Amino acid sequence: MTLDPTVLARIQFAFTVSFHIIFPTTSIGLASYLAIVEGLWLKTKKEIYVQIYRFWLSIFALAFGVGVVTGIVLSFEFGLGFAKFAQIAGPAIGPIIGLEVLTSFFLEAGFLGIMLFGFRRVGPKLHFLATCMVALGTLLSASWILSANSWMQTPDGVVMTNGKLVVVDWFHVVVNPSWLYRWPHMITAAYLTASFLTAGVGAWYLLQRKHIAFGRQTGVLGMLFATVLIAWQVFLGDLLYGRMLQYQPSKMQAAEGFWDEQSSSPAPYYWIIAPDQKQQRNRFALGTPYLGSLWLTHSLRGRVRGLKNTPVDRQPTMAMVFYGFRTMYIMAMVMFGVATASLWLRWKGRLYSSRTFLRILVWMTPAGIIATLGGWYLAETGRQPWVIFGLLKTADAVSPVSAHELLSTLIAFICIYTVFMTAFLVFLLRRIRLGPADAPAAAEASGSLKNAIRPQVRDHAVVHAPRAE
Amino acid sequence: MDLPLYSALFLAFSLTMYVWLDGFDLGVGILLLVQRHQAIRDHMVDSIWPIWDGNETWLVMTGVTLLAGFPLAYGILMPAFYIPLIAMLLSLGLRGVSFEFRVQREHTRRRWDIVFGVGSLVAAFMQGAILGGLIEGVPVQNNEFSGTAFHGFGLLPVLSATAVVAAYLVLGGGWLFLKSQSILRGYARHVIYVMVPAFAILFTITCALSAIRQPGIRVAWQHHGVGLSVLCALMGVAAFAIVGTARRERHLIPLLSGFALVGIGLGGFAWIVFPDIVPFRLSLWQASSSHLSHVFLLTGVSIVTPIILAYSGYAYWVFRGPTPEKGWGS
Numbered sequence: 153m154t155l156d157p158t159v160l161a162r163i164q165f166a167f168t169v170s171f172h173i174i175f176p177t178t179s180i181g182l183a184s185y186l187a188i189v190e191g192l193w194l195k196t197k198k199e200i201y202v203q204i205y206r207f208w209l210s211i212f213a214l215a216f217g218v219g220v221v222t223g224i225v226l227s228f229e230f231g232l233g234f235a236k237f238a239q240i241a242g243p244a245i246g247p248i249i250g251l252e253v254l255t256s257f258f259l260e261a262g263f264l265g266i267m268l269f270g271f272r273r274v275g276p277k278l279h280f281l282a283t284c285m286v287a288l289g290t291l292l293s294a295s296w297i298l299s300a301n302s303w304m305q306t307p308d309g310v311v312m313t314n315g316k317l318v319v320v321d322w323f324h325v326v327v328n329p330s331w332l333y334r335w336p337h338m339i340t341a342a343y344l345t346a347s348f349l350t351a352g353v354g355a356w357y358l359l360q361r362k363h364i365a366f367g368r369q370t371g372v373l374g375m376l377f378a379t380v381l382i383a384w385q386v387f388l389g390d391l392l393y394g395r396m397l398q399y400q401p402s403k404m405q406a407a408e409g410f411w412d413e414q415s416s417s418p419a420p421y422y423w424i425i426a427p428d429q430k431q432q433r434n435r436f437a438l439g440t441p442y443l444g445s446l447w448l449t450h451s452l453r454g455r456v457r458g459l460k461n462t463p464v465d466r467q468p469t470m471a472m473v474f475y476g477f478r479t480m481y482i483m484a485m486v487m488f489g490v491a492t493a494s495l496w497l498r499w500k501g502r503l504y505s506s507r508t509f510l511r512i513l514v515w516m517t518p519a520g521i522i523a524t525l526g527g528w529y530l531a532e533t534g535r536q537p538w539v540i541f542g543l544l545k546t547a548d549a550v551s552p553v554s555a556h557e558l559l560s561t562l563i564a565f566i567c568i569y570t571v572f573m574t575a576f577l578v579f580l581l582r583r584i585r586l587g588p589a590d591a592p593a594a595a596e597a598s599g600s601l602k603n604a605i606r607p608q609v610r611d612h613a614v615v616h617a618p619r620a621e
Numbered sequence: 622m623d624l625p626l627y628s629a630l631f632l633a634f635s636l637t638m639y640v641w642l643d644g645f646d647l648g649v650g651i652l653l654l655v656q657r658h659q660a661i662r663d664h665m666v667d668s669i670w671p672i673w674d675g676n677e678t679w680l681v682m683t684g685v686t687l688l689a690g691f692p693l694a695y696g697i698l699m700p701a702f703y704i705p706l707i708a709m710l711l712s713l714g715l716r717g718v719s720f721e722f723r724v725q726r727e728h729t730r731r732r733w734d735i736v737f738g739v740g741s742l743v744a745a746f747m748q749g750a751i752l753g754g755l756i757e758g759v760p761v762q763n764n765e766f767s768g769t770a771f772h773g774f775g776l777l778p779v780l781s782a783t784a785v786v787a788a789y790l791v792l793g794g795g796w797l798f799l800k801s802q803s804i805l806r807g808y809a810r811h812v813i814y815v816m817v818p819a820f821a822i823l824f825t826i827t828c829a830l831s832a833i834r835q836p837g838i839r840v841a842w843q844h845h846g847v848g849l850s851v852l853c854a855l856m857g858v859a860a861f862a863i864v865g866t867a868r869r870e871r872h873l874i875p876l877l878s879g880f881a882l883v884g885i886g887l888g889g890f891a892w893i894v895f896p897d898i899v900p901f902r903l904s905l906w907q908a909s910s911s912h913l914s915h916v917f918l919l920t921g922v923s924i925v926t927p928i929i930l931a932y933s934g935y936a937y938w939v940f941r942g943p944t945p946e947k948g949w950g951s
Contacts, residue, residue, distance in 0.1 A: 214721050220674060221717035225710045227681045230688060231699025232706060238699065239764070242692025243914040250682075250689045250918050254925040257678045262932045265671030266939055269949035273939050319913040551700040557770045561707045568711050572718055579725045 155555035158547050161233035164562045166532070168225055170525060171569050175219030177524050180294055180339065181346025182212040183287040189373075190283050194276060200369050207366070207588040208350065213268055214579060216260075218572055227253075233558070237539050237549035240317050244310055244325050245300040252296030260289035294342065295335050302331040304540050305531065306399045312543070329399055333392040334531075340385045341527065344487065345520025347381060350374035352517030353584055355510040366588045368504055371513070375503070379491040386484060400541060402462040403534030406473035408448065409437065410458035419444035419456045423478065427470040432460055468536040476529030483523035490516055624915035628690035629898065629905045631922050635686055637887055639679035641792070641880050646673045648793020650716055650741025651786065652812065653734050661805055662734050668800040668944040670720055675933055677713065687898075689918045693764050693908040694898040701759045701766040702751045709747035716740030742786065749785025752890075753778030756831045756838070761902045777834050780827045787820035788883050791863065795876030798867060800944045813867045813875060817860050824856075824886070837901040841893040852889045856882055 186208055193201035227249065231238040266274055266282040274282070309324030310317050319325055351374025357367030397404045409422040411433050420439030428435050445454040459467055490512060497503045504510075539546040646669040656662050669676075688695045699706065715736050723733035757777055760768035794812035801809055832838045842849060859882035866874035894900040898908045909915070940949065 217718055217721040220677075221714035224677065224681055224713060227684045227688075228699060228706055228710060231695045232703055235696035235700045235766070238688055239692045239696035242688045242695060243911040246685065246689025246692060246695075246910065247914050247918040247921070250685045251921045251925075253678065253682045253685050254921050254929065257681060258675065258925075258929040258933065261675035261678050262929070262936045264674055265936050269671045270939050273949075316911070318911040319917070322913060322917050551696075551703075552766055553700050553703050554770060557703055561703070564707065564711060568715065572714070575718065575722050579722060582725065 155559060157553065157555045157558055158550050160555055160558035160562060161550050161553075162546065164558060164565060165229060165233055167562070168222065168229060168565055168569070170528070171573070172219065172222040172226060173524065173528060174521055175215045175222065176290070176294070177342045177345050177521060178215045178349065179212055179219050180290040180342035181344070181349070181520070182208055182215065183283075183290045184343065185346050185350060185373075185377075186212060187280075187283045187287040190280050194280055200365055203366055203588045204370055204373075207583075209268070210583055211580060214576060214583075216264065218576055222569070222572070231551070233551055233553070234539065234546075234549045235551035237544060240315075240544055240549075241304070241540055243317050243319050244303055244307070248296055248300040248303070248326060252293055252300075256289045256293035256296065259292070260286050263289070290342075291339065294338055298335040298338055299326050299328070299331050301531075302334050303328045305334075305396075305535055306330040307540050307543055317543075330392075330395055333388070333395045337385070337388045337392050337527075338524075340381055340388060341520060341524045344378060344381045344385060345524060347374045347378035348487070348513075348516050348519045351378060352514050355513035356517075356584070357587070358504055359507065359510050359514065363587050363589065371504070375491075375494045375513075378487065379494055382484070382487045382491045386488065389484065400534065401457070402459065402466060402468060403473060403530070405457055405459040405461060406468045406470045406534060407477040407530060408444070408456055408458075409434065409439075409470065409474045410444075410456050411460055411470075412458045413460050415444070415456040415458055417445070417455050418442045418453045419448065421447060422474075425471075425474060427474070429467070429469060429471075432464070466537065468534050472533035473530055476526050476531075476533060479526030480523045480530060481526075483519055483526065487516070487519055487523070624912065624919060625690065625905050625909040626896075627919055628686065628910075628915050629896075631919070631926075632683060632686045632690065633887075633891055635679055635682045637884055639676070639683055640883055640887060642676035642679060643673075644789045644883060645669075645792035645796035645876070645879075646676055647716075647741045647745045648789035648791070649796060650737055650793075651745065651790060652738075652793055652797070654738035654742065656808070659730065661808070663948070664801070664805055664944060664946065665797065666720065666723070666734075666737070667948045668797065671940045671949065672937060673717075673720065675936065677717070680713075686918070689914060690910050691898050691905060691908040692910055694903060694905075697759065697761055697764065697766045697899055697903070701768060701772070702754060704770055705747040705750045705754070709744045709751075712740040712743035712747070714740075716744065745786045745789045746782045749782030750774075750778040752785060753781035753827075755894075755900050756781065756835050758835060758837070758901050759899055761899060764903075777827070777830050780823065780830060784820065784823040784827045787816055787823050788886070790816040791820055792876070792879045792883065794867075795863065795879040799872050799876050802943050802946075810867050813863055817864050820882075821857075821860055835901065838893055845892065849889060849892070852885050852892075856885050859885065 186205060189201050189205045189208070192198070193205060230241075230245075263282040263285040266279065267286050270282065271279050303325055306329040308328040309321040309326075310319050312318070350370050354367040354369070354371030354374060357363045358371065393404070409425040409427065410419070411427075418441065420437075420441045421443035422437050422439035424436070424438040425434045426436040427433075442452065444456055445452060448454070448456050459470060493509060493512075494503065497506055497509055502509075535541055537545050537547065539549045649665050649669050653662050653665060656665065684695075687698070717740075719733045719737035719740065723730050723737065753775075754772070757775065759766060760772060790812060794809050794816055797809035798806060798813065832842065859878045862878040863875045863882065866878065896904045896906070898905040
């Protein structure tokens with residue numbers, strides 16, 4: 153059997169980065185959520201916010217931990233699997249990621265310890281500052297890494313001389329044409345993820361008739377954020393769509409599932425297709441008539457441009473781009489529907505009593521993560537066959553590493569990441585099952601984070617106790 | 622201004638910070654394997670829990686500085702050490718998640734402690750193996766790694782790997798000595814007494830074998846024989862200082878002397894390979910990034926690094942003094 157190193161290197165990178173993105177997406181959202189909750193506590197001094205903070209902090213810590221260790225892998229993986237890419241793109245993306253480490257990773261790491269363990273050592277105000285710094289760190293991190301990734305999508309500010317990439321204008325490298333559209337889109341995705349996660353867990357408690365006050369407050373906050381955010385996200389997504397149509401037409405052609413240079417008129421909106429890349433046609437396609445024309449051209453009979461507008465050797469694989477996009481799109485519509493329903497129920501005063509709605513919210517718990525993954529598959533597979541769009545092809549970027557090495561390390565990654573995911577899910581579900589009130593007793597033996605801020609729940613005065621042990 | 626040189630200096634600084642800081646917490650992790658009492662293991666993990674993440678960030682900083690400042694070297698070295706690097710990264714991962722996972726359930730804690738210890742050991746070992754591989758020399762053609770997967774496996778990498786493990790154990794012992802009381806402090810002292818001589822022996826053998834295997838090292842000794850001898854003597858002084866102060870109750874000195882020991886070792890290595898970024902193959906100017914890339918990176922570095930050092934120092938300050946017996950919350 154012959155194995156293609158390019159394919160293996162891509163699978164390895166795709167697997168590790170897909171796995172990784174789940175955790176920062178969750179922790180970016182939760183960090184800001186925690187900052188808001190702690191702020192609300194400082195302002196109102198309501199006990200319930202401490203409980204919410206404590207509960208989600210423990211889950212944040214789990215997600216952050218897995219995010220950190222899988223993120224360290226990525227900073228080396230640019231060179232492990234794609235050495236040529238690193239050598240060419242290093243002058244542009246290297247300093248950007250360097251600034252990410254300097255302004256964000258250190259900030260998160262420096263204040264995370266205080267956030268998790270330092271409550272009694274620094275007092276509430278400084279502790280709130282630490283939470284805010286961690287949240288700021290996650291936002292900065294997302295902004296830098298989105299800049300680097302957007303530069304790969306829409307490279308700018310560089311020239312190629314003698315096969316070497318030379319930076320000529322930093323402003324254009326960092327603020328490249330797609331960054332300012334993709335960064336808010338990603339941040340909003342992370343916030344949506346945390347909103348549906350917290351709302352879903354709150355709804356589960358309400359269904360179980362346990363921890364009612366906690367469930368209500370968490371659910372209310374989560375649904376409130378989700379409702380505002382999804383509307384904003386649809387708007388941002390639409391802006392980004394227009395931008396990418398301009399800069400990467402091949403990606404958007406593949407995303408809509410049309411092959412012919414001009415589609416039929418009126419164009420349908422496809423939901424399921426079975427594309428045949430070799431024959432440049434769909435073996436099967438199912439869609440809603442007229443809807444494609446309406447949505448994509450804003451007219452009743454408009455035609456949509458297909459992938460044949462792009463030369464065959466520059467086409468991405470349609471199936472991956474299309475289904476990545478559809479996953480995100482359908483999830484977005486479902487989220488929008490749930491948000492609308494929540495407004496209706498709130499108006500009717502039945503937000504907590506409609507068991508069907510609560511059940512839907514529980515099912516929606518991973519909605520943000522699924523949509524985010526779909527969006528990233530659209531972004532990354534749609535950029536192919538380029539690794540730096542228009543500058544360097546993925547196949548020319550692969551490291552001089554044998555297929556067998558790549559395969560064996562891929563298997564190692566899959567095995568160990570499976571351990572991570574299993575343990576994470578087991579502990580996450582157990583933490584949720586134990587509930588907010590039971591959390592502290594579970595980790596008595598070690599100086600865990602639950603212990604760290606427990607005293608204040610029992611007695612507010614402890615907060616002002618002397619710092620020394 | 623010679624910008625690539627400044628980027629290289631920051632690279633060296635970042636690597637040194639990493640080896641110092643993650644060195645001691647990897648050392649503490651390895652020691653979990655030989656510590657039978659659960660309560661003491663909890664205490665050991667508690668001592669590094671609030672600060673390990675920041676320590677490990679210096680590894681990312683080092684890797685990314687290499688990518689930003691010397692992309693050619695990064696593109697050669699990553700594939701060259703493909704297997705040990707991935708083994709290191711996965712081990713660091715297992716170790717990192719163990720912090721959170723080990724406290725989740727009482728009856729699985731022991732198992733996670735073993736994962737924690739093995740992860741720390743393998744990560745330290747692979748770092749040492751990479752050092753050995755660098756000394757042996759990396760096959761390079763047309764700015765591309767041209768060897769095979771197992772070019773780096775041999776006696777020298779194994780020796781340097783054990784020397785690095787020993788060095789981390791010395792640092793780990795020094796850290797525990799600083800952060801502990803009573804029983805654990807006695808244990809830390811014991812670790813120091815055993816590991817300092819072990820490191821001295823392994824280090825000497827590794828150096829001798831390096832000089833035999835790598836002509837570049839013999840050349841360096843011919844040119845700076847006196848200077849390098851002085852460095853070796855200073856390492857000897859540092860080693861004696863660790864053992865000597867661990868006998869008395871000078872809590873911080875063993876760790877600081879350990880930093881000196883390891884720092885001088887790294888400095889000597891840098892002196893030998895200078896000005897190469899891929900040792901004995903490619904100079905830092907040949908591997909250099911574009912001019913503006915250095916400008917951007919170094920501007921960020923010079924503004925942000927002092928701030929990082931300030932708040933990281935503050936984070937250490939918050940958790941100063943001996944680790945409380947029942948964790949940071951008590």
